[in-house]
Amino acid sequence: MFFQDFRNQVNEKEGVHFPSNSYRQMVLQPAYDEARKHFLNSMIQIHIAHLKMLEEQNLVTSQQARQIGQAIHQLDLDYYKTHDYNPQFEDLFFRIENKLIELGGDISGNLHIGRSRNDMGIAIYRMTLRKKLLTLMQELLNLRSALIAFAEEHVETIMIGYTHTQQAQPTTFAHYLKAVIDQLTRDYQRMQSAYETINRSSMGAAALTTTGFPISRERMQQLLAFDDLIENAWDAVAGADYIAEAASVVQLAALNLGRTSQDFLLWATQEFNAFKLASPYVQISSIMPQKRNPVSIEHTRSLLSSVVGDAATVLQMVHNTPFGDIVDTEDDMQPYLWRAIDKLVGIYKLFGSLIVTMDVNKESLLRRAQNSFANVTELADTLVRSENISFRQSHKIVSLCVRELLAHHKESLSALTWQLANEKCFEVTGKSLRINEIAFYQTLQPEYFVHIRTLKGGPAPATMRESLVQATDATANLENWLREKTGNIIRAEEQLEQILKEWVQHD
16 A cells, blocks of 8 residues: 555656656756757758758649748747747657648648658757857867967067976977967867768658658758768767767867966966956955956866866767667757857857956066076087087086086076086086187077077977968968858758748749
């Protein structure tokens, strides 16, 4: 009796017809909310394209196409975008299909000839994702252009470069920024590759075996602005690598920018004093009047971590799922990647804005480089050339000089004298220095270190300006690709609108 009473209580709360209250609240309602927000336009576009293809393939008559097309035209999309889930229908697809039959008569049911929710659903996911990815890529290019412009202002801004978090060698702020720019470029190229995987049509795969109706998969591909077909019908409805690839690319882009944001958060400290953020990007303390908290960078870093987490959720949800049509890779999973992309779009926008509006403390960065041992590599290189000795001998001479200075609590290369270097040279080689004092002291300057590093990829101002020009020139190709893909989608959507208009205006 206890079990039966318990079951009766559950039935009373949950109901005895599909869907149960908890299933509706946990699964169907959230899926419906996401669908009406993201899928409605794509669903209608697929309806129009499929109907046009059926007409061209003589699977429906022109009169039937007009009748169904007029029903599509009569749909009140704003109603479905604003009205809540109706448990009478499992999802948005069935709700729209029911309304089309109500508006156009039973013949509207022929809109489903040679088509399944499976291939249609995958097409909708891909159409949704491709637009979000293109939006992300545009914002990445905006950030990249901002960084190029910012780097051009700092080709002669001397700073210390770090390895293993320790002072290493003098370089320039532009040199660091160009490394970030190149990394962003690779992020963009990975997104291009992901887009090529995403923008393939599943239409015509039907449930998983295609259909016996002589439909045209190629025509659907063209009408919906897909670049290619997913040839194998099973793969079309089962494959989830398109979203896993996109998640991996987005995750890596967030990881990459996260490392840069960590650098900037460190450099924003008063101890580093590398730059000052503009007022719109800092907050004050409620108790400490002197504080200028770099919260914009903090939020950038934490939000990038959440992007990584959302992308990881996508990959985890794909993990060990059967290779077939299954909900694990559908409505429950897709929103995680959309959120990751939407957040990364906003982060790119925020980061680009805070970068170009900050004031870099050039003098402080230069003094830090001058009052350090970061330049000793060039001294060692110079002694190899001037003294005709091996690099290991030169390295030992310079190392002994640094140890001597540190033993006397002198923590800057500016304290190094020609006489001390001469003494250590004799100790190591048995010979005095050949280099004169003027040339010797020149090698100790960070400006000299930077200016003679003219090899490709180095920080010398002339080299860096040329590198930034090349980056600017490459922007045109990146933008042209993006413009082409975006234009293809816009033109396809306009064509579908025209097709629908012709059906409606025929009478």
